[in-house]
Amino acid sequence: MTSAAYDVVAIGNAIVDILSQSTDDFITAEGMTKGSMQLIFDPAEADALYSRMGPGQEVSGGSAANTIAGLAALGQPCAFIGQTADDQLGQVFAHDIQSLGVHFATPPATGGEPTGRCLILITPDGQRTMNTFLGAAQNLPESALDQRTLEAGRILYLEGYLWNAEHSRAAMKRAIAIARAAGRKVALTLSDTFVVEAHRDAFFALIDAGELDLLFANDNEVRAMMQTDDIGAAVKALAARVPVLVCTHGADGAEAHAGDEHARVPAEPVAKVVDTTGAGDLFAAGFLAGQAQGRDLETSLRMGAICAAECISHIGPRPQADIKALVEARLRG
Amino acid sequence: MTSAAYDVVAIGNAIVDILSQSTDDFITAEGMTKGSMQLIFDPAEADALYSRMGPGQEVSGGSAANTIAGLAALGQPCAFIGQTADDQLGQVFAHDIQSLGVHFATPPATGGEPTGRCLILITPDGQRTMNTFLGAAQNLPESALDQRTLEAGRILYLEGYLWNAEHSRAAMKRAIAIARAAGRKVALTLSDTFVVEAHRDAFFALIDAGELDLLFANDNEVRAMMQTDDIGAAVKALAARVPVLVCTHGADGAEAHAGDEHARVPAEPVAKVVDTTGAGDLFAAGFLAGQAQGRDLETSLRMGAICAAECISHIGPRPQADIKALVEARLRG
Numbered sequence: 001m002t003s004a005a006y007d008v009v010a011i012g013n014a015i016v017d018i019l020s021q022s023t024d025d026f027i028t029a030e031g032m033t034k035g036s037m038q039l040i041f042d043p044a045e046a047d048a049l050y051s052r053m054g055p056g057q058e059v060s061g062g063s064a065a066n067t068i069a070g071l072a073a074l075g076q077p078c079a080f081i082g083q084t085a086d087d088q089l090g091q092v093f094a095h096d097i098q099s100l101g102v103h104f105a106t107p108p109a110t111g112g113e114p115t116g117r118c119l120i121l122i123t124p125d126g127q128r129t130m131n132t133f134l135g136a137a138q139n140l141p142e143s144a145l146d147q148r149t150l151e152a153g154r155i156l157y158l159e160g161y162l163w164n165a166e167h168s169r170a171a172m173k174r175a176i177a178i179a180r181a182a183g184r185k186v187a188l189t190l191s192d193t194f195v196v197e198a199h200r201d202a203f204f205a206l207i208d209a210g211e212l213d214l215l216f217a218n219d220n221e222v223r224a225m226m227q228t229d230d231i232g233a234a235v236k237a238l239a240a241r242v243p244v245l246v247c248t249h250g251a252d253g254a255e256a257h258a259g260d261e262h263a264r265v266p267a268e269p270v271a272k273v274v275d276t277t278g279a280g281d282l283f284a285a286g287f288l289a290g291q292a293q294g295r296d297l298e299t300s301l302r303m304g305a306i307c308a309a310e311c312i313s314h315i316g317p318r319p320q321a322d323i324k325a326l327v328e329a330r331l332r333g
Numbered sequence: 334m335t336s337a338a339y340d341v342v343a344i345g346n347a348i349v350d351i352l353s354q355s356t357d358d359f360i361t362a363e364g365m366t367k368g369s370m371q372l373i374f375d376p377a378e379a380d381a382l383y384s385r386m387g388p389g390q391e392v393s394g395g396s397a398a399n400t401i402a403g404l405a406a407l408g409q410p411c412a413f414i415g416q417t418a419d420d421q422l423g424q425v426f427a428h429d430i431q432s433l434g435v436h437f438a439t440p441p442a443t444g445g446e447p448t449g450r451c452l453i454l455i456t457p458d459g460q461r462t463m464n465t466f467l468g469a470a471q472n473l474p475e476s477a478l479d480q481r482t483l484e485a486g487r488i489l490y491l492e493g494y495l496w497n498a499e500h501s502r503a504a505m506k507r508a509i510a511i512a513r514a515a516g517r518k519v520a521l522t523l524s525d526t527f528v529v530e531a532h533r534d535a536f537f538a539l540i541d542a543g544e545l546d547l548l549f550a551n552d553n554e555v556r557a558m559m560q561t562d563d564i565g566a567a568v569k570a571l572a573a574r575v576p577v578l579v580c581t582h583g584a585d586g587a588e589a590h591a592g593d594e595h596a597r598v599p600a601e602p603v604a605k606v607v608d609t610t611g612a613g614d615l616f617a618a619g620f621l622a623g624q625a626q627g628r629d630l631e632t633s634l635r636m637g638a639i640c641a642a643e644c645i646s647h648i649g650p651r652p653q654a655d656i657k658a659l660v661e662a663r664l665r666g
Contacts, residue, residue, distance in 0.1 A: 051428065053428075054432050087420075088420055088447070092351075318388065
């Protein structure tokens, strides 16, 4: 195993978020499940929903891409692989991640679907409800998997959302094979309960084959994996099957299990929850940065909680404050 | 004169802002004048500056368009005319203004320059430094001036920035002629000192021909118009030449002169100045809403100050709070 140029190499959907303030009534009238993510396959349907939404703001998103943006802001060298199209939103996505110093060299697709976008409705409680039109993102070809980049990452980080599309699912499997052949670790975030419900068997097959080293999930995703409402029992059972399990509990903090080791931290206090978009992604960024810096489980969890708290205190899924300075200040006192 | 369907019809540059946090050192190194607006004519130069900037967020902008967005949020019926291109940023611009209920029907241009954008650097003091690539916006043709829309607005509101491009300047003159023939009032915002320096004679020609009813300016623009550093003398002299003059003084509040009438208000308190982008535009929105609602000069100024304060308390030039409710609450006490 050669030395690693990157702490984390991630593969994810390259998405631009369109964030708009909404009401609970609108969510209900649209038949959406508040707090969840649903896919929109028909471009006309995405356009129609957009036309019913209020004014928006556009910010680069994508779950794993947000995590990488957080890691880069924390000072960790990273790379990202994901499919944009050759259009203005694709340029926005590439600019935003490259300007953080992240290695991002996936060529934009030409002539096909536009860059993916996520129509996000923020309700007054700060909760986000996501409607994702994957566009070009779902067509990530195996050929986009630059082998040298994958081999150069200490950890390969994958988002569960990628399992939803045939192309990106195949690309994931290939990426895991490349990373493992290079002696690298593989991390997966389960992304959403509907992802777990659709791909539970595939995820357990990966776990049982020993191909996953770290698993990130929130409590609902852990419940869905273990098919029980008893979160304590579910975490315990899942933790017994993966080397490291990180489970976030929203306002109730987070815990991690690594073999016999266990740590739990409360959530960081936040003056006002403005928008929860990206909270889990930034939690993962803080935790992975802690691990890359050789910190213990509890400190890594605290770093995750600090980054998540910064994230939910503003609109949009990526850091706006200097989270490196913030983490250092909070850990000191 | 028939009844007016719109309180205000505005013509302005249709622009999407790309806002990015910056440092004073970066502004200096780039040779920019902090707080000002400069035009970028070369697309390659705009791309190069963008690539040197940090991660951004995209929000619809454009000075007069921001004013119209504010007026619509305050409940006043409005229309906007401005040139986008048939691209993703053009779709964002159209969505954001139409979703506020604003009549916006200028057909996007095809095959030419892309939708205009403004690269905005926000320094830690909340000041914004703007670099505008006008793109399609500067090609607003006279044919885009829908006569019925122009005739249907109680006030025609124009931004000084439009005087910078030949096409849009010609369109402005035509729009003024249409509005005046229909017995409508004409308002102009001076936009920036460099606009005043370039078009001072043209603006005085309009004033002296009696074609301007309302003039909006900040103190530097008033100084540039009257070519004196004595702001008190400059305001007095300019006020004597236009029916209504509104002059904003930043943190020192604002004043208005209408014939013998004069009113002055302090700035509204703000917890933290996050980003001054759009402050003047939203001041104009509040003032014009007050006038449309039949309020007196002082109340109209206060409404402007309340809207400007909301604007500078967040990133981006358009309201994020419910400014209608905010204005009502603040005016009550």
